[in-house]
Amino acid sequence: MPSEFELINRYFKRQTTTQQDVILGIGDDAALMAIPAGELLVATADTLVAGRHFPIDTPPHAIAYKALAVNLSDLAAMGATPRWFLLALTLEESDDTFLSSFAEGLFQLADAHQIALVGGDTTKGHLAMTITALGTVPLGQALCRQGAQVGDGIYVSGTVGDAGVGLATVLQQQNLGLTTAQQVFCRQRLDYPTPRLGLGQALRGLASACLDISDGLAQDLGHILKASQVGADIELSVLPLSSALQQLPPRQAWHYALTAGDDYELCFCLPDSHYATLMSQGWPITRIGTVSAHTGLRCWYQGQPYQMAYAGYQHF
Amino acid sequence: MPSEFELINRYFKRQTTTQQDVILGIGDDAALMAIPAGELLVATADTLVAGRHFPIDTPPHAIAYKALAVNLSDLAAMGATPRWFLLALTLEESDDTFLSSFAEGLFQLADAHQIALVGGDTTKGHLAMTITALGTVPLGQALCRQGAQVGDGIYVSGTVGDAGVGLATVLQQQNLGLTTAQQVFCRQRLDYPTPRLGLGQALRGLASACLDISDGLAQDLGHILKASQVGADIELSVLPLSSALQQLPPRQAWHYALTAGDDYELCFCLPDSHYATLMSQGWPITRIGTVSAHTGLRCWYQGQPYQMAYAGYQHF
Numbered sequence: 362m363p364s365e366f367e368l369i370n371r372y373f374k375r376q377t378t379t380q381q382d383v384i385l386g387i388g389d390d391a392a393l394m395a396i397p398a399g400e401l402l403v404a405t406a407d408t409l410v411a412g413r414h415f416p417i418d419t420p421p422h423a424i425a426y427k428a429l430a431v432n433l434s435d436l437a438a439m440g441a442t443p444r445w446f447l448l449a450l451t452l453e454e455s456d457d458t459f460l461s462s463f464a465e466g467l468f469q470l471a472d473a474h475q476i477a478l479v480g481g482d483t484t485k486g487h488l489a490m491t492i493t494a495l496g497t498v499p500l501g502q503a504l505c506r507q508g509a510q511v512g513d514g515i516y517v518s519g520t521v522g523d524a525g526v527g528l529a530t531v532l533q534q535q536n537l538g539l540t541t542a543q544q545v546f547c548r549q550r551l552d553y554p555t556p557r558l559g560l561g562q563a564l565r566g567l568a569s570a571c572l573d574i575s576d577g578l579a580q581d582l583g584h585i586l587k588a589s590q591v592g593a594d595i596e597l598s599v600l601p602l603s604s605a606l607q608q609l610p611p612r613q614a615w616h617y618a619l620t621a622g623d624d625y626e627l628c629f630c631l632p633d634s635h636y637a638t639l640m641s642q643g644w645p646i647t648r649i650g651t652v653s654a655h656t657g658l659r660c661w662y663q664g665q666p667y668q669m670a671y672a673g674y675q676h677f
Numbered sequence: 678m679p680s681e682f683e684l685i686n687r688y689f690k691r692q693t694t695t696q697q698d699v700i701l702g703i704g705d706d707a708a709l710m711a712i713p714a715g716e717l718l719v720a721t722a723d724t725l726v727a728g729r730h731f732p733i734d735t736p737p738h739a740i741a742y743k744a745l746a747v748n749l750s751d752l753a754a755m756g757a758t759p760r761w762f763l764l765a766l767t768l769e770e771s772d773d774t775f776l777s778s779f780a781e782g783l784f785q786l787a788d789a790h791q792i793a794l795v796g797g798d799t800t801k802g803h804l805a806m807t808i809t810a811l812g813t814v815p816l817g818q819a820l821c822r823q824g825a826q827v828g829d830g831i832y833v834s835g836t837v838g839d840a841g842v843g844l845a846t847v848l849q850q851q852n853l854g855l856t857t858a859q860q861v862f863c864r865q866r867l868d869y870p871t872p873r874l875g876l877g878q879a880l881r882g883l884a885s886a887c888l889d890i891s892d893g894l895a896q897d898l899g900h901i902l903k904a905s906q907v908g909a910d911i912e913l914s915v916l917p918l919s920s921a922l923q924q925l926p927p928r929q930a931w932h933y934a935l936t937a938g939d940d941y942e943l944c945f946c947l948p949d950s951h952y953a954t955l956m957s958q959g960w961p962i963t964r965i966g967t968v969s970a971h972t973g974l975r976c977w978y979q980g981q982p983y984q985m986a987y988a989g990y991q992h993f
Contacts, residue, residue: 384717388904389822390754390888391721393814396712401700404795405707406763406809410802438706447722449765449807479720482807486726491765491798491807493722498709506705572706588704 368455368483372464373448380477382444392479394445400497405435411488415552416531421459422466423552424490429470430554431575432494434625437561438573440504441496443474448481449491474558504564504571509589509630513569515650518557518626520603521578522614525621527551537613543605550603554625560644564629567639571629579619579658579669582628586658589630595650597662619660619669684771684799688780689764696793698760708795710761716813721751727804731868732847737775738782739868740806745786746870747891748810750941753877754889756820757812759790764797765807790874820880820887825905825946829885831966834873834942836919837894838930841937843867853929859921866919870941876960880945883955887945895935895974895985898944902974905946911966913978935976935985 374387384393396402409415409428419427429446436443448467452459471478476494526537527547539547557573564571570585586593597615606614630652631639639646653659660667690703700709712718725731725744735743745762752759764783768775787794792810842853843863855863873889880887886901902909913931922930946968947955955962969975976983 385819385821390751391719391757391810391812393755393819394718394720396718398714402710402712402718402811403707404710404761404763404809404811406765406797406807408765408767408798408800408807410767410800413800413802435706439709441707445720447720447809449722449724449809451724451726451805481722482724484724484726484729484805486729486805487803489767489800489802489805491722491724491809493720493763493765493807493809494707495718495720496707503701503709505701 368460372460373478373481380475383477383479386477386479392445394479394495396497400499401503403436403439403441403496403498403503404493405432406491406493407431407435408489408491419552421462425463425466426470426553428490428492429467430556431625432492433470433474433556433558434554434573434575436494436496437556437558438504438571438627439498440502440561440565440571441498442562443476443494443496443558445477445479445495446471447493448478449484450481451484451486451489453488454485499565502565504561504568504629506570506572506585506588509570509585509591509652510632511591511652511654513630513632513652514636514648515582515593515595515628515630515652516646516648517574517578517601517628518560518644518646519555519624520601520606521574521624521626522606522617522621523547523550523603524554524623525617526605528621528623537609539605539608543608546603547605551623554623556625557627560627560646563639563642563644567635568629568631571627574622574624574626574628576622577620578628583658585628585630592653592655592657592659593650594653594659594661597660597667599647599649601647615669684776688776689794696791699793699795702793702795708761710795710811712813716815717819719752719755719757719812719814719819720809721748722807722809723747723751724805724807735868737778741779741782742786742869744806744808745783746872747941748808749786749790749872749874750870750889750891752810752812753872753874754820754887754943755814756818756877756881756887757814758878759792759810759812759874761793761795761811762787763809764794766797767800767802767805769804770801815881818881820877820884820945822886822888822901822904825886825901825907825968826948827907827968827970829946829948829968830952830964831898831909831911831944831946831968832962832964833890833894833917833944834876834960834962835871835940836917836922837890837940837942838922838933838937839863839866839919840870840939841933842921844937844939853925855921855924859924862919863921867939870939872941873943876943876962879955879958879960883951884945884947887943890938890940890942890944892938893936894944899974901944901946908969908971908973908975909966910969910975910977913976913983915963915965917963931985
């Protein structure tokens with residue numbers, strides 16, 4: 362069996378010198394990186410455990426892509442420029458087929474955003490991985506959960522609920538009556554989430570609060586409301602739904618849109634004065650409601666109160 | 678069962694505002710930190726898997742302590758000042774007894790070095806954890822594996838081989854004839870490694886190469902030799918051995934000293950001109966040999982060549 366060092370050399374030690382901000386990459390006790398003047402370091406770490414955060418049958422390419430994507434999504438939610446990441450990979454055994462596909466998925470996303478793998482660890486055990494993503498953001502421009510003001514619009518990027526339907530399809534929990542193409546689309550959304558890095562950076566200085574939707578829109582928006590000590594009214598009829606979700610009965614589609622995790626779209630609050638600036642840049646965003654002074658999240662359907670049972674992803 | 682958020686709040690969200698270089702700690706999508714002017718970011722990540730990197734019966738207090746210690750040891754080996762860390766903890770279940778002891782061990786070491794937990798993740802699965810340790814080092818002063826020069830002295834800190842004997846005692850592989858006190862000492866060395874942070878920082882500008890001994894002195898010194906394209910001659914009779922190891926037959930003691938991992942002492946090379954500077958500071962270091970022009974590692978016993986079968990820790 363190849364040693365850890367051989368594994369690292371074969372699959373992960375590459376292109377660490379192409380970025381000028383990487384002073385010392387993989388191969389020493391730690392990596393050395395240069396932070397641009399006037400910027401803060403932004404750091405986040407997320408773990409994916411096989412069978413829990415991705416279906417067992419997920420291709421290694423998608424596992425790696427998603428492991429990096431969910432971390433980059435956290436950087437996007439802060440408005441950060443992604444720069445580097447560390448990968449701690451735990452594998453049942455050293456498997457060339459797995460590792461080659463895994464590395465391909467990993468670097469496909471890393472290369473797209475020009476971020477460098479600068480370190481990590483490979484260990485033996487139940488398949489799981491932790492990625493630590495590092496980026497920078499200009500001083501005073503980071504987007505936080507705190508800061509939403511009464512009257513701000515509430516926005517989401519892309520469409521919501523797709524990954525949840527993708528997971529339901531994998532688990533065959535119920536027959537949703539989707540076409541094969543719609544099922545493939547939703548599975549793709551589950552396996553290959555798109556970190557909204559460009560949008561996050563565009564929101565610097567504009568959004569009053571921001572996060573990414575990992576546990577479901579209702580629960581995650583709730584974090585903004587709690588941190589900002591405000592409430593929200595959202596209008597279900599304008600929730601951005603993919604054509605797949607539009608095939609479902611509205612109540613079911615809203616349920617996925619509000620409670621299913623893994624979409625990794627951004628949810629943010631924006632003063633109306635900044636609306637035009639942002640829309641002129643063509644970002645795929647939808648205004649779904651308004652920050653209000655009451656406590657908690659209220660849902661409306663065409664102006665009528667709408668009661669919804671919702672709960673986000675439970676980690677334990 | 679408590680949610681992830683409750684767990685984080687109860688055990689890990691604390692003292693994140695006491696460090697001025699933490700702009701935003703736990704509780705948002707990512708943390709924000711300020712890097713001192715003129716310093717580089719230093720980053721490393723290591724995973725500990727239950728039953729593989731620590732015996733199953735290890736107290737949670739020690740598991741956490743060690744998980745952080747091995748990462749801080751990597752920062753020490755770079756000469757870095759440790760500042761922040763992220764913890765990705767995977768647990769079979771949310772267990773108050775475990776978590777309370779775990780958090781105590783974690784913060785005991787973190788507080789001793791005034792470093793802040795700024796983020797991470799808690800997930801459900803086989804017990805394992807990845808810590809990413811972040812620090813800084815003044816530009817141009819990081820210690821690397823590359824740089825050892827022919828004629829430099831080779832040094833190790835503390836004593837070597839103790840953790841290996843500690844592990845052998847746990848596994849009851851063989852009766853080493855140690856007293857209970859000696860066994861306890863070696864187990865302590867296995868469970869509570871001391872990251873040599875002060876020494877690492879003292880070596881800035883002095884050591885020509887440095888790393889920490891995680892996989893065994895012979896294998897790890899081999900990394901310096903390979904990176905620096907030099908060889909080494911070491912004298913077995915001067916290897917720093919604890920009184921526990923001094924009880925063993927010399928051949929057996931050297932075997933542990935050279936091949937057993939988990940000591941987390943520093944191994945470094947130093948021009949003789951810097952020897953007096955360092956010794957005057959009272960660091961517990963021993964000169965064990967000399968960097969030479971031939972290839973590879975040669976062991977000597979009182980001037981005679983000594984053939985040793987050695988292998989370091991195999992990760993796979």
